[in-house]
Amino acid sequence: METTSVPVLPLNNGLWQGCYNGRESSLHQLAPYVGKLKSGMVNVLLETFTRRGDLVLDPFCGSGVVPLESILMGRATIASDLSPYAYVVTLGKLSAPSSRSEALHAAEDVLAQVDELSPRIHLASIPEWVIQFFHPRTLQETLAAFQILKKREDYFLTACLLGILHHVRPGFLSYPASHLTPYLRTRMYPPESQPQLYSYRDLRSRLLAKVERAYRRPDLDEDWGGTPYKVFQVNAMLLPIKAESIDAIISSPPYFGALDYARDNRLRLWFLGVPDWRNLDKALTANQKVYIPQMTQCVAEMNRVLRPGKYCVLVLGDVYRDGTTRNTAEVIAGIAHDVSHGQLVAEGVYSDEIPDIRRSRRRTRTTKIEKILVLKKRPRRTQLPSPSFPTAVAEERLAYALA
Ligand SMILES: C[S@@+](CC[C@H](N)C(=O)[O-])C[C@H]1O[C@@H](n2cnc3c(N)ncnc32)[C@H](O)[C@@H]1O
Structure with a gap:
C-alpha cells in the first residue's frame, strides 16, 4: 500500500487545551x-465540518x-x-435521563431490587480472576445489579456501574486496582497494613454518588432527548446504513493495533457477558x-455511506514499532484515494500533541502527536447546495439512512 503525502495544516489547538475538561458535559466522564x-477537539471538529x-x-x-x-450540538448521530x-x-450516555432526579429515582428502584436479589447470588461459578477483585458481598451486589439492569435494558445505569467497577479510590467497587486496565495493586496497598481497603464496599452509596457526578454539569437543556440517534454494535467493515445518507463522518479508528481495546476492558466485558476478551480482540481491527x-x-x-461534497474527518496517531514509524494518517489517506477511485480527497492533516502518555502494547509506542486527517468526498457536478436542516428534519434523515 502506497502512502499519500498530505499537506499539513496549521491548527489552533488552544481551542481545546487547558480548561476545556472543566466545561465539558460530565456525561463524557x-x-x-x-x-x-x-x-x-470533537466540539471544534463538529463546529468546523458540520451544521445543526x-x-x-x-x-x-x-x-x-x-x-x-x-447530540449536545443538535446534530443527529449514528454511532457504532x-x-x-x-x-x-x-x-448509556445518549439515553441518559433528562434530569438528575429521574436518574436517581431509577437508581433507587434498581437498588431496592438488588437488596432482594443479591443474597441469593452464588459465587461458586464465578471465575477466580474476577473474584479476586471484590469483597464477596460487594460482588454479589454488583452481579445482582448487572442482572437487573440487563432485564430493564437500562444502559445509562449500566454505564454508571461500569464506570465505578475498578479503581484505587474508595468510591469504586473493587479492591485497589488500576482505573483504565484491571490489575490489582496489592503491592502498593498491602492488605495486611491497609485492611480497610479490602473490606465490604456497598453498592448503594457508590452508585448514587456516581449518578450525582454524571449530572454535575448536565448541559441537558429542554431539547435533551429530542435529537435522534442510533447506536449499533457492528463491524465497521459492513455498516447497516444506506449509501450516501451521511452528512459527516467524525471518528477515531484504531491505529495499527496500538491499543488493546478488549484486553484493557476485560473485567468490564466479563460483567457484560463476554467470558473471553481474546475472541473480541481477534475480531477487532x-x-x-x-x-x-x-x-x-x-x-x-465510509466512502459508500458519505454524501458527495461532505467530510470524513479521522483522528489518528502515528505508531512506532520495532524501529519503524507508521504515519497512520498518510496510510489511510492512500487507502481512501485507492478504494474511492479518487472520490475521497485528502485536504490535509492537522497535528495535535497528546498531552497524556497512553498505555500501549509492549514493543509499541504511540506517538504523542495525534493527527486529524480531513478527507472530502468530491461533490457531484450537478449537485445543488444542501440547505441547513432543522432538527425535526434530522429525524427523517436518520430514518432514511437506516431504512
Ligand atoms: C480509538 S478507539 C475510539 C475511541 C473513541 N473515539 C472515544 O473517544 O472513546 C477505536 C475503537 O474502534 C473499535 N474497533 C476496532 N476495530 C473495529 C471494527 N473492525 N469495527 C468496529 N469497531 C472497531 C474499538 O473497539 C475501539 O473502541
Whole structure:
C-alpha cells in the first residue's frame, strides 16, 4: 500500500487545551476508555465540518465522545463499535435521563431490587480472576445489579456501574486496582497494613454518588432527548446504513493495533457477558497483520455511506514499532484515494500533541502527536447546495439512512 503525502495544516489547538475538561458535559466522564478523544477537539471538529441538523456518523465510537457531543450540538448521530463495552457506554450516555432526579429515582428502584436479589447470588461459578477483585458481598451486589439492569435494558445505569467497577479510590467497587486496565495493586496497598481497603464496599452509596457526578454539569437543556440517534454494535467493515445518507463522518479508528481495546476492558466485558476478551480482540481491527486489509474495507464503507461534497474527518496517531514509524494518517489517506477511485480527497492533516502518555502494547509506542486527517468526498457536478436542516428534519434523515 502506497502512502499519500498530505499537506499539513496549521491548527489552533488552544481551542481545546487547558480548561476545556472543566466545561465539558460530565456525561463524557461516565466510564473510562483507552484512546478516548478530547471532547473539546470533537466540539471544534463538529463546529468546523458540520451544521445543526446534520447526520453525523462515528463507526468506531468507543466511549461515545463524538455521538454525545453531536447530540449536545443538535446534530443527529449514528454511532457504532464492535465492542459491547463501547456499545453500552455510548448508548448509556445518549439515553441518559433528562434530569438528575429521574436518574436517581431509577437508581433507587434498581437498588431496592438488588437488596432482594443479591443474597441469593452464588459465587461458586464465578471465575477466580474476577473474584479476586471484590469483597464477596460487594460482588454479589454488583452481579445482582448487572442482572437487573440487563432485564430493564437500562444502559445509562449500566454505564454508571461500569464506570465505578475498578479503581484505587474508595468510591469504586473493587479492591485497589488500576482505573483504565484491571490489575490489582496489592503491592502498593498491602492488605495486611491497609485492611480497610479490602473490606465490604456497598453498592448503594457508590452508585448514587456516581449518578450525582454524571449530572454535575448536565448541559441537558429542554431539547435533551429530542435529537435522534442510533447506536449499533457492528463491524465497521459492513455498516447497516444506506449509501450516501451521511452528512459527516467524525471518528477515531484504531491505529495499527496500538491499543488493546478488549484486553484493557476485560473485567468490564466479563460483567457484560463476554467470558473471553481474546475472541473480541481477534475480531477487532486490533492486530497489525489485518490492519491494512480491514481498514481498506472500513474506508470503502465510509466512502459508500458519505454524501458527495461532505467530510470524513479521522483522528489518528502515528505508531512506532520495532524501529519503524507508521504515519497512520498518510496510510489511510492512500487507502481512501485507492478504494474511492479518487472520490475521497485528502485536504490535509492537522497535528495535535497528546498531552497524556497512553498505555500501549509492549514493543509499541504511540506517538504523542495525534493527527486529524480531513478527507472530502468530491461533490457531484450537478449537485445543488444542501440547505441547513432543522432538527425535526434530522429525524427523517436518520430514518432514511437506516431504512
Ligand atoms: C480509538 S478507539 C475510539 C475511541 C473513541 N473515539 C472515544 O473517544 O472513546 C477505536 C475503537 O474502534 C473499535 N474497533 C476496532 N476495530 C473495529 C471494527 N473492525 N469495527 C468496529 N469497531 C472497531 C474499538 O473497539 C475501539 O473502541
